[in-house]
Amino acid sequence: MVVRHVILRSLSKMLIPLIMLFALYVQFHGDYGPGGGFQAGVIFGAGIILYSLIFGLPKAKMVFRPRVLQYLMAFGVFLYGSVGLAAILKGGNFLDYSHLAHDPVHGQHLGILLVELGVGITVASVMATIFFLFTERRRREDV
Amino acid sequence: MFDPGLFNYWIIMILMMTGLYTVIVKGNLIKKVIGLGIFQVSVIMFFVSMGKVRGGTAPIASESFEVYSNPVPHVLMLTAIVVAVATLAFALALIVRIKEAYDTIEEDEIRELEAGEEG
Amino acid sequence: MHGSGLSISAHLPALQIAVPLLSAVICVLIRKARAAWLLATTVAWAAFAGACVLLNRVILHGTISYEQGGWSPPWGIELRIDLFNALVLIIVTGICAVVISASLTSLSMEVPEKRHNLFYAAFLLCMTGLAGMTITGDVFNIFVFLEISSLSSYALISQGATRRALTSSIQYLVMGTIGGTLLLLGIGMLYMVTGTLNIVDMADQLAMVGPNRTVLVALACVTVGTSIKLAVFPLHIWLPNAYTYAPAIVTAFLAATATKVAFYVLARFIFSIFGVELAFEQMHLDRVLMPLAIVAMFAGSIVAIYQTDIKRMLAYSSVAQIGYMLLGLSMATVPGLTGGIVHLFNHALMKSGLFLVMACVLFRVGSTHIDAMRGLGKRMPLTMAAFVIAGLSMIGVPLTVGFVSKWYLVSAAMEAGQWPVAVLILLSSLLAVVYIWRVVEVAYFQEAPEDAPAVKKAPIGLLVPVWTLVFAIIFFGIFTSLSAGVAGDAARMLLGAG
Numbered sequence: 005m006v007v008r009h010v011i012l013r014s015l016s017k018m019l020i021p022l023i024m025l026f027a028l029y030v031q032f033h034g035d036y037g038p039g040g041g042f043q044a045g046v047i048f049g050a051g052i053i054l055y056s057l058i059f060g061l062p063k064a065k066m067v068f069r070p071r072v073l074q075y076l077m078a079f080g081v082f083l084y085g086s087v088g089l090a091a092i093l094k095g096g097n098f099l100d101y102s103h104l105a106h107d108p109v110h111g112q113h114l115g116i117l118l119v120e121l122g123v124g125i126t127v128a129s130v131m132a133t134i135f136f137l138f139t140e141r142r143r144r145e146d147v
Numbered sequence: 148m149f150d151p152g153l154f155n156y157w158i159i160m161i162l163m164m165t166g167l168y169t170v171i172v173k174g175n176l177i178k179k180v181i182g183l184g185i186f187q188v189s190v191i192m193f194f195v196s197m198g199k200v201r202g203g204t205a206p207i208a209s210e211s212f213e214v215y216s217n218p219v220p221h222v223l224m225l226t227a228i229v230v231a232v233a234t235l236a237f238a239l240a241l242i243v244r245i246k247e248a249y250d251t252i253e254e255d256e257i258r259e260l261e262a263g264e265e266g
Numbered sequence: 267m268h269g270s271g272l273s274i275s276a277h278l279p280a281l282q283i284a285v286p287l288l289s290a291v292i293c294v295l296i297r298k299a300r301a302a303w304l305l306a307t308t309v310a311w312a313a314f315a316g317a318c319v320l321l322n323r324v325i326l327h328g329t330i331s332y333e334q335g336g337w338s339p340p341w342g343i344e345l346r347i348d349l350f351n352a353l354v355l356i357i358v359t360g361i362c363a364v365v366i367s368a369s370l371t372s373l374s375m376e377v378p379e380k381r382h383n384l385f386y387a388a389f390l391l392c393m394t395g396l397a398g399m400t401i402t403g404d405v406f407n408i409f410v411f412l413e414i415s416s417l418s419s420y421a422l423i424s425q426g427a428t429r430r431a432l433t434s435s436i437q438y439l440v441m442g443t444i445g446g447t448l449l450l451l452g453i454g455m456l457y458m459v460t461g462t463l464n465i466v467d468m469a470d471q472l473a474m475v476g477p478n479r480t481v482l483v484a485l486a487c488v489t490v491g492t493s494i495k496l497a498v499f500p501l502h503i504w505l506p507n508a509y510t511y512a513p514a515i516v517t518a519f520l521a522a523t524a525t526k527v528a529f530y531v532l533a534r535f536i537f538s539i540f541g542v543e544l545a546f547e548q549m550h551l552d553r554v555l556m557p558l559a560i561v562a563m564f565a566g567s568i569v570a571i572y573q574t575d576i577k578r579m580l581a582y583s584s585v586a587q588i589g590y591m592l593l594g595l596s597m598a599t600v601p602g603l604t605g606g607i608v609h610l611f612n613h614a615l616m617k618s619g620l621f622l623v624m625a626c627v628l629f630r631v632g633s634t635h636i637d638a639m640r641g642l643g644k645r646m647p648l649t650m651a652a653f654v655i656a657g658l659s660m661i662g663v664p665l666t667v668g669f670v671s672k673w674y675l676v677s678a679a680m681e682a683g684q685w686p687v688a689v690l691i692l693l694s695s696l697l698a699v700v701y702i703w704r705v706v707e708v709a710y711f712q713e714a715p716e717d718a719p720a721v722k723k724a725p726i727g728l729l730v731p732v733w734t735l736v737f738a739i740i741f742f743g744i745f746t747s748l749s750a751g752v753a754g755d756a757a758r759m760l761l762g763a764g
Contacts, residue, residue, distance in 0.1 A: 037207065042225055078291045085288040088280070091335075098280030100336035127229075134236045141243055170440060183443055190451045197458055220457065223406050227450060230413040234443050237417060241424060241436045248429035257433055264430075 009058065016058045023051040031124045035113065041120035045127025052132040061139055070136055073129040080126025087118045155196040162189035174254040176245065180238045187231045194220040194227070278316050279332040279345040282355070283398045285309060290390035299382035303370045306386040310363035310393065317359045321352040325752070331403070339403065340467035346403030350756035353607065353749075354400045354530045357614045361522040362393045364731045365618060369515040371727035372625045376427045376513040385425060389519070392418040396527045405453045405539075406463050408531060409446065412495070415527070416442045419520055423512040434507035441504045445494030449531075452487030455480050456539070469539050477544050485549060488535045495528035498555075498592060499562035502585045509581035514625035514634075517577065521584055522618035526610050529591050533606070536595070537760040546598045555596035560690055562589030567697035571704070577624050577634045579701055580617065583660065586694065587613045593687070594675055601681055603757035604750065605674035611749045612659070612667035612742065619656040619735035623649055626724035626732065639705060641714030645721045648729055650709050652736045657702035659739050662695050666743040670750055 024047075031044035056064030088099040096103030101115025162185055169182025198220035206218040242252055249257050274281070289309040293302040324330060324347055332345040347355070366389060377385055395415025399408050420442070424435035457463060459480050460471035472481065490501075497505040505525075509517045536545045545551045566586030573579035591613070594606025624634050626649045631638050643650045659666035672695060679688035724732075742749045 038205070042229065075295065078294045081291045082288060085284055085291070088284055089288075092277050092280070097333055097336045098277060098284060099334050102336060138239070138243070167444070170444065176436065179440060183440060186444065187447050190447050190454065193451065194454050197454060219463075220454070226406075226410055230410070230417075230446075233417055234413075234439065237420060238436060238439055241420075241432055241439065244424070245429075245432045245436065248432055261430060261433070 012058055016054055020051050020055055024048055027051065031120065034120050035116050041123025042127055045124040046131060048128040049131025053135045068132055070133065073133050076125050076129040077133060080122040083122030084119050087115055159189050159193045176242045176252040176254065180235065184235060191224050191227055194224045275319065278320055279330060279347055279401055280334065282313055282316055282401060283394055286313060286390045286394040290387040290394065293383050293387035293390060297383055299379050302383035302386040306390055307366050309390065310359065310366045313359040314363040317355040320347055321356055324349055324352045340462045340464035343407060344403035344464060345401050347401050349752055349759055351400045351530060353611060353752050353756060354527060355397060357526060357611055358393065358396045358400060358523045361614055361618050362519060364734055365515055365519040368622055368625065368728050368731035371725045372515050372629055373513065375629055377425050388418040388421045392422060396523050399527050400530060403465050404463050405465060405468065409450050409453060412446055416446060419524060422516040423508050426511040426513055428511055431511040434511045438504040438508045441494055445491045448487045448491030452484045452491060455484035465538055472539065477548055482549060485540050485545060492528050492532040496525055496532060497585060497588055499558045499565060499585065499589065505585060506578055506581040510575060510578040514621065514628050518618045518621035518625060521621055522614035525588055526614050529610055533595055533760065542598050542761060552596045552598060555592055559589040559593035559596055562586060563694040567694055570701045571697065574636050575634055576636060576705060580620050583701065584617060590675060597678055597682055599678060599682055600757050600761055601674060601678035603760060604754045605671055605678050607753035607756055608674055608750050609671035611753065612671045615667055615735055615738050616656050616659045619652065619732060619739060622732045622735065623653045626728045629728060630721050630724055636708055639709050640712045643710035645714065646724055649724045652732045654706060655736050656739060660702055661698045665740065667739050670743055670746050
């Protein structure tokens with residue numbers, strides 16, 4: 005079944021990198037324009053899901069290992085929280101980005117970038133994990 | 148009685164009641180969760196329509212515009228959507244487990260099975 | 267940079283939320299059950315210590331306001347701690363600390379060990395949500411933290427040993443989501459009217475706007491939404507199932523905290539945002555809440571009497587006890603509200619004590635059915651003694667906390683000239699005598715069946731937490747100045763009576 009969809013496979017081979025690139029654009033452009041971690045994470049997650057729909061779950065799992073995704077899920081939240089705590093250590097309030105760098109504006113940039121990165125990583129890996137877990141269930145039942 | 152200026156609230160109310168009705172009446176757990184989703188989406192739409200300012204543009208600072216829509220409700224809904232997604236995913240996961248444990252996702256059949264356990 | 271001691275104590279409000287959240291994440295990463303437990307227990311006790319420091323500081327220096335991200339309110343998100351939520355925070359973190367200490371022993375029975383780290387992660391997330399709801403000064407944050415705590419509590423409940431845990435969890439999920447969404451709708455309407463999300467600012471703006479139809483609908487939405495979470499009488503359907511089929515540890519935790527925080531949210535909305543005048547003089551909320559509270563007191567207790575599963579019996583008794591809290595709130599007087607808040611504090615101690623006793627029984631006997639408890643008084647003396655003391659407190663016997671809260675409620679009813687209500691409170695206490703006595707009778711005055719397997723005493727890891735709570739029950743029953751004194755000040759503050 006996987007072998008037959010030649011058009012889908014070749015098209016998605018072209019599209020998936022673009023989708024992921026677009027996700028990164030939305031991610032890092034989020035400070036100034038519309039976008040941010042949530043949207044970027046979902047787009048990236050959609051890329052992963054599309055890949056596993058077309059090329060099958062086993063292959064997708066070789067690329068995006070569930071164990072790694074679980075770590076990433078936790079790491080994103082951890083990054084978010086640590087930025088907040090780092091602000092405290094630097095003498096500001098919780099999540100006060102202005103204290104992260106010597107220049108407050110620079111600090112705000114850095115803070116929002118890291119926080120959104122954390123959000124993005126978590127959202128993307130959560131999306132992929134949810135999809136993997138559900139599809140895996142059915143497979144287990146079939147066997 | 149019907150004020151076209153308030154049509155968004157009419158739509159939201161209709162959606163909301165549709166969702167609530169589905170949750171209450173349908174016995175199939177998946178349909179219940181769909182109803183729940185409609186219910187949540189109606190409130191999300193309520194917030195989004197609330198933030199719209201007539202004649203306002205997207206709230207991105209620019210010198211050529213003066214009237215902006217209110218971004219706060221939209222940002223809030225980002226979180227509410229995430230909550231809705233998490234709830235949906237969790238509910239579906241539970242339903243999968245229920246299907247494995249009871250071999251049905253109809254509420255009345257589950258209730259019969261449970262009544263049998265107790266008796 | 268300041269000395270680390272000073273800076274940590276200044277940032278305590280934010281750390282109360284951030285540290286449990288990050289520890290939950292670490293619990294996911296470390297796969298060892300015991301290490302995760304150790305971390306979770308340490309964090310919970312640290313949070314409890316932090317909560318005590320915060321309460322102390324509020325008593326000495328007044329309300330604490332913490333600006334997150336350095337943005338000042340009403341634009342930024344503020345954490346705001348006054349007497350009322352400092353007390354609720356102590357209950358949430360304290361009960362969490364005690365229960366999580368007990369969980370190492372009890373959990374191995376009900377949840378497979380490889381899922382323990384995820385269990386503790388969910389537990390800490392639930393505490394994060396509840397603590398966040400309690401100390402935030404932003405109404406939308408209340409919704410977000412409510413959903414964090416709700417989602418993790420659905421997950422915790424679904425870990426129960428039988429398949430009925432799954433159906434109870436989804437029932438709770440459906441009702442809880444409707445409640446949360448209604449709360450969100452109410453918050454949306456309030457935002458429309460006031461243009462702010464900060465609680466203090468919102469109250470000021472509302473006072474200027476005055477009551478209009480949107481505000482009244484918002485009040486209705488918020489009240490119904492939180493009432494579902496609070497399990498107010500006709501909306502309590504989810505509670506008995508959820509409490510019965512969840513793992514014993516989870517029940518002990520949720521029974522003492524989740525509904526209490528919902529009560530806090532309801533009181534916060536009614537008194538700090540809408541104001542007594544709008545809620546009680548124009549909307550006559552008391553005419554709805556008081557009858558429901560009284561019906562809950564009786565219906566909950568009467569149904570409890572007929573239960574054969576003791577966990578389920580205690581769950582129905584919770585419905586009745588929530589009635590007492592709601593009754594205190596619906597009086598909207600200083601003594602009444604004091605009674606409600608004191609009962610919140612006291613009921614948390616008694617109910618988690620009783621459910622922890624059930625965890626002991628389940629651990630040794632393997633069932634919480636009333637027949638399984640025959641002769642347990644001799645076979646598990648310390649455990650059943652704890653049950654008796656906590657049970658006496660449920661009834662409201664002097665020298666226990668139960669007496670303190672009943673005393674406040676009855677005298678508040680008398681003071682308001684509602685002596686029939688006072689009589690009803692006493693009558694419903696008699697019902698509590700019946701259902702507690704049933705267990706005591708079976709445990710102490712019936713012999714264990716001949717063929718019953720030998721039962722050892724409860725493990726020390728469970729007995730210590732149980733008796734910690736029992737000592738708290740007696741301690742706060744005798745020295746009432748901390749619980750009732752703070753509750754009285756909190757009630758005066760909420761009602762604006764200085």
